Amino acid sequence: MKKYSVLIVGGGSTYTPGMVLMLLSQLDRFPLRKIKLYDNDPERQEVIARACEIIIHEKAPEIEFLASTNPEEAYTDIDFAMAQIRVGKYAMRELDEKIPLKYDVVGQETCGPGGIAYGMRSIGGILENLDYMEKYSPNAWMLNYSNPAAIVAEATRRLRPNSKIINICDMPIELENHMATILGLKSRKEMDVRYFGLNHFGWWTEIHDKAGNDLMPRLKEHVRKYGYVEDESLYTDPKRDSWHATYQKARDILELDDAYLPNTYLKYYLFQDYVVKHSDKNYTRTNEVMDGREKDVFTACRKVAEDGHCHDDLFDVDNHATFIVDLATGIANNTHERMLLITENKGAIANFDPTAMVEVPCLVGKNGIEPLAMGEIPQFQKGLMEQQVSVEKLVVDAWITGSYHKLWQALTLSKTVPSATVAKQILDELIEANKGYWPELK
Ligand code: NAD
Ligand code: LMR
Secondary structure, three states: OOOEEEEEEOOOOOOHHHHHHHHHHOOOOOOEEEEEEEOOOHHHHHHHHHHHHHHHHHHOOOOEEEEEOOHHHHHOOOOEEEEOOOOOHHHHHHHHHHHHHHOOOOOOOOOHHHHHHHHHHHHHHHHHHHHHHHHHOOOOEEEEOOOOHHHHHHHHHHHOOOOOEEEOOOHHHHHHHHHHHHHOOOOHHHEEEEEEEEOOEEEEEEEEEOOOOEOHHHHHHHHHHHOOOOOHHHOOOHHHHHHHHHHHHHHHHHHHOOOOEEOHHHHHHHOHHHHHHOOOOOOOHHHHHHHHHHHHHHHHHHHHHHHOOOOOOOOOOOHHHHHHHHHHHHHHOOOOEEEEEEEEOOOOEOOOOOOOEEEEEEEEEOOEEEEOOOEOOOHHHHHHHHHHHHHHHHHHHHHHHOOHHHHHHHHHHOOOOOOHHHHHHHHHHHHHHOOOOOOOOO
16 A cells, blocks of 8 residues: 655644544554654744654654654655644634624634634635645645635635645534434444535534434434533533533524534524623633643643653544545545535535535545535525625635725624624724734735
């Protein structure tokens, strides 16, 4: 079997050790000759890299390891770039969340004004990395986890239409894992799903088992009572509390509209007032992540470096990230596996903008991904999606043309923002906060 060379872009990410451990657990189906890390922050990457080097040496010494902040060195001789960058890091994410909240508007990583601000930072970072890949390893594929995926996907569609980039999201997969547990199945792969939407903005319309039996009635019954929480006892860790509430909140969506099963992120668009009321304006998800995941991962990496070996319980192996290996093997081995991915609509949702980047089941093969036809969607979801996709397209317009007006339109159109005046106030504050990260707006 061919052995692959994989570059993790955003080597200093909190997800990198889990991703490396996951890659090492999948070598039988995705053999590796090299694992490389690339980041533009040498200090941050160094801590993670020292631990990864020890882990790889211990578990698979035949795999070559290299961490670099030099794009040529990092991007030369790779087959896949698995990207997970956060332009502006947690310091900027904190502002994305806290600035809108000052105006009683949802403060969230990818939704509403925070997501728009993050998008304006991410576009340049992803394009820069895509260009490195095309220069130094033109046959490689970029599998991109970096958020906000919807805006990044629209930007790469417009600005790098021929690039080999596939934008992906782990939230539907994470939720499908929950569904499988709720149903008592061994794996989400025992379910065949139909789904339509935008990234962080979609609905499951049908879920069947492999024998064709409808699993929706049992799932809906559970979600109506508990949301996507499979078992309360799994949620004793206070660091996961805000996600716990988000998984639970799906039950309120179902109570109002139980035609489909919603993506959890719809909470920010359908219950804006509730979200603001239940947010702590001084301690947001970023603070939770910095005090939790970031601290845990960096402490664990320092311990591995000190001890010179890896204890198995130090890291969460990124189980849902096996998704990225499914995708890589799908491309490498032309498997035609069916996966939920972000892709240009091109009629997959028949009554929706063909140029929109949508999230639908796709077939994965050697030449990329092909969306499956999801047919026509109802007026309510279509209306919500048209509003949201317009926000995403306007952000990309604003980034390309440097237009203040377009970005104000994007904020004003967001369902999370109550008025054009509030949109302007938040925008003006975000512009100040993002100096040096956004193109200059006129
Ligand atoms: P993080 O801040 O810990 O890591 C991001 C890294 O990206 C940092 O080390 C930073 O220096 C680096 N970076 C920033 N700009 C860069 C650039 N232009 N080139 C190279 N490196 C750059 O963030 P995190 O919380 O680990 O999240 C990373 C990304 O993954 C985010 O976009 C997040 O939304 C997304 N994400 C991934 C998963 C997953 O399962 N892999 C899940 C959720 C979110
Ligand atoms: C979030 O917190 O919203 C996501 O970035 C996922 C995570 O746990 O950080």
